[in-house]
Amino acid sequence: MTTTITITRPDDWHLHLRDGAALSAVLPDTAQRFGRAIVMPNLRPPVTTTALARAYRERILQALPAGSRFEPLMTLYLTDNTSAEDIALAKESGIVHGVKLYPAGATTNSDSGVTNLGHCVQALEAMEKHGIPLLVHAEVTDADIDVFDRERVFIERNMIPLLQRFQGLRVVFEHITTKDAADFVAQAPDNIAATVTAHHLLMNRNAMFNGGIRPHHYCLPVLKREEHRLALVAAATSGSAKFFLGTDSAPHAKSAKEAACGCAGMYTAHAGIELYAEAFEAAGALDKLEGFASFYGPDFYRLPRNVDTVTLEKATWEVPVSLPFVDDELVPLRAGSTIAWRLK
Numbered sequence: 421m422t423t424t425i426t427i428t429r430p431d432d433w434h435l436h437l438r439d440g441a442a443l444s445a446v447l448p449d450t451a452q453r454f455g456r457a458i459v460m461p462n463l464r465p466p467v468t469t470t471a472l473a474r475a476y477r478e479r480i481l482q483a484l485p486a487g488s489r490f491e492p493l494m495t496l497y498l499t500d501n502t503s504a505e506d507i508a509l510a511k512e513s514g515i516v517h518g519v520k521l522y523p524a525g526a527t528t529n530s531d532s533g534v535t536n537l538g539h540c541v542q543a544l545e546a547m548e549k550h551g552i553p554l555l556v557h558a559e560v561t562d563a564d565i566d567v568f569d570r571e572r573v574f575i576e577r578n579m580i581p582l583l584q585r586f587q588g589l590r591v592v593f594e595h596i597t598t599k600d601a602a603d604f605v606a607q608a609p610d611n612i613a614a615t616v617t618a619h620h621l622l623m624n625r626n627a628m629f630n631g632g633i634r635p636h637h638y639c640l641p642v643l644k645r646e647e648h649r650l651a652l653v654a655a656a657t658s659g660s661a662k663f664f665l666g667t668d669s670a671p672h673a674k675s676a677k678e679a680a681c682g683c684a685g686m687y688t689a690h691a692g693i694e695l696y697a698e699a700f701e702a703a704g705a706l707d708k709l710e711g712f713a714s715f716y717g718p719d720f721y722r723l724p725r726n727v728d729t730v731t732l733e734k735a736t737w738e739v740p741v742s743l744p745f746v747d748d749e750l751v752p753l754r755a756g757s758t759i760a761w762r763l764k
């Protein structure tokens with residue numbers, strides 16, 4: 421007898437869909453599993469205005485498989501020059517659901533990011549006023565701060581002052597990777613929540629060096645020590661509405677990953693809910709998966725929960741060694757290996 425679980429259709433609250441042919445290559449994986457996704461704006465050039473977000477949304481809808489009811493939820497990329505007027509327009513549009521803060525230089529395509537939060541006061545006040553959440557890639561970029569400490573130091577230097585200054589702003593601490601972040605979010609007021617990726621629930625930093633350097637396990641924020649992974653599992657399976665699903669699936673061509681200076685990002689959308697089922701099962705907490713994957717995200721974003729369902733069965737399947745990707749290949753997480761849950 422196979423074990424199955426049926427849950428309300430999940431949403432992905434942190435996703436990179438890219439653009440053009442890459443978008444067409446990856447979108448079906450997400451659309452098959454998730455009802456909606458918060459689509460990250462770090463294109464080249466970045467999605468900095470509602471007009472750009474509207475055009476990008478149309479390209480996503482065009483690329484959807486026929487009959488799909490997947491709904492892209494758009495975001496704007498915060499820059500030093502984002503104005504209160506830009507935020508008012510975003511709110512009015514009804515299609516923009518968050519504004520993403522990338523500290524300049526912190527991650528893939530973040531060179532237009534914020535150099536100093538002091539430059540963003542008017543935009544942040546407008547977001548507070550209009551109820552648009554700020555989504556934060558929470559890492560400092562100082563050369564003297566160890567790469568494994570970048571998230572912890574961001575909390576002290578940036579997150580605490582930000583929340584102090586804008587007490588009505590809703591903030592998503594994106595892709596948390598440390599016990600420090602999990603503890604911080606758990607004790608913070610209800611306007612602060614966090615997304616958690618499947619890969620940070622399933623792997624610690626040893627996965628980057630298992631028998632040799634493993635570029636497909638390199639992402640940002642980088643994988644951390646086992647004690648941090650355990651803290652993330654505890655937070656995600658706690659039943660707290662402050663922690664919800666965000667895959668941070670971030671496709672890069674194989675040639676850009678397997679390189680002298682390889683790109684950061686893991687592709688996980690091909691098993692976007694299945695990998696979480698593995699992590700929750702390992703923690704003995706499958707009963708907590710639906711809240712994390714399907715309820716707490718829409719509740720935080722003030723959107724209705726999905727009404728249809730997905731069913732997962734406990735059945736091992738083999739992940740292809742690579743997937744077609746534009747003129748290249750895409751190496752998904754677990755390539756050539758197996759995943760213990762399958763989407764029915």
Ligand SMILES: NC(=O)N[C@@H](CC(=O)O)C(=O)O
Nearest residue numbers: 436527528639640670684685
């Ligand atoms: N997560 C990653 O390692 N990479 C993301 C950017 C990001 O989310 O920081 C990407 O766009 O490739």
Ligand SMILES: [Zn+2]
Nearest residue numbers: 527557640641
């Ligand atoms: Zn990020």
Ligand SMILES: [Zn+2]
Nearest residue numbers: 434460668670
């Ligand atoms: Zn991301």
